[in-house]
Amino acid sequence: MDKSLDNRELVITEIYPSIQGESSFAGRPCSFIRLTGCPLRCRWCDTAYGFAGGTKYSVESVVQEIKSLGINLVEITGGEPLAQENCLLLMQALIDEEFEVICETSGSECIETVPEGVTLIMDLKCPGSGMVEKNLWKNIEYLKPKDEIKFVIADRADFDWTVDICHEYQLLARHQVLVSVAFGQLNPATLVEWILESELPLRLNLQQHKYIWSPRKKGV
Numbered sequence: 001m002d003k004s005l006d007n008r009e010l011v012i013t014e015i016y017p018s019i020q021g022e023s024s025f026a027g028r029p030c031s032f033i034r035l036t037g038c039p040l041r042c043r044w045c046d047t048a049y050g051f052a053g054g055t056k057y058s059v060e061s062v063v064q065e066i067k068s069l070g071i072n073l074v075e076i077t078g079g080e081p082l083a084q085e086n087c088l089l090l091m092q093a094l095i096d097e098e099f100e101v102i103c104e105t106s107g108s109e110c111i112e113t114v115p116e117g118v119t120l121i122m123d124l125k126c127p128g129s130g131m132v133e134k135n136l137w138k139n140i141e142y143l144k145p146k147d148e149i150k151f152v153i154a155d156r157a158d159f160d161w162t163v164d165i166c167h168e169y170q171l172l173a174r175h176q177v178l179v180s181v182a183f184g185q186l187n188p189a190t191l192v193e194w195i196l197e198s199e200l201p202l203r204l205n206l207q208q209h210k211y212i213w214s215p216r217k218k219g220v
C-alpha cells in the first residue's frame, strides 16, 4: 500500500456488505462504500441521509476495512462519490489490490479521470428527477464499452425521453442500458409493458434490496 494514502481523506456515510441489488452485477455479494455528500437533489432520492455528516477515513483505512469483509466485488456509491477528489485514489487503490470495482455516479461530475479498471454505472437524469439540466453530456464520450447507463423513470414522459436519448446518442449499440422505476411512483409492471412496446433491448433494473428488505432500510 502506498504510504501517502494514510493521509488522504474521504468522508463516508457507511461501509457494509450486502447483495448487489442493481445493474448486470445484481445478485452478487458486494461490499458497498457510500461516500457522503451530493450536489444534486433528485425529487425521488432515496439516500438523502447521505447528504451530510459522515465519518472521515483515510483511503488506506477504507481499503483495509474492505479487505476485512472478504468480498471481491466492491461498489463505490453516494451521494455522488466523484464529488470527493480522493475517490479516484480510492478506486485505484482497490484496483491495485485486485478488487472488482463498480462506481455509481449521477453523471453530473466529469468521469474522464476515472481509472480504466472501474466499471461505471452512470445515471442520466430524466426530467422527472428535476435534475435533467445537471447531465454532463460530454461524459458519454468517456464511457468504456463495459460501462452501464441507468435511467430512473417516474412516468411516461421520462420513458419517452429515455427512448429519445438512447436514439440520439446511439446508447443501445454501445452500452447496457438499465431502466428503473422511481420507487413508489411507477409500478414496475407498467415499465415492463413500456419496455416490451418499445421493442428496444432495455434491461429492467429492479432495486432487489428494496424487495428483500424494507425499502427504507439502510446498510443493505
Ligand code: SF4
Residues within 6 Å of the ligand: 038, 039, 040, 041, 042, 044, 045, 046, 047, 048, 078, 079, 080, 106
Ligand atoms: S444524485 Fe443520487 S444521491 Fe444525489 S440526489 Fe440524486 S439520487 Fe440522491
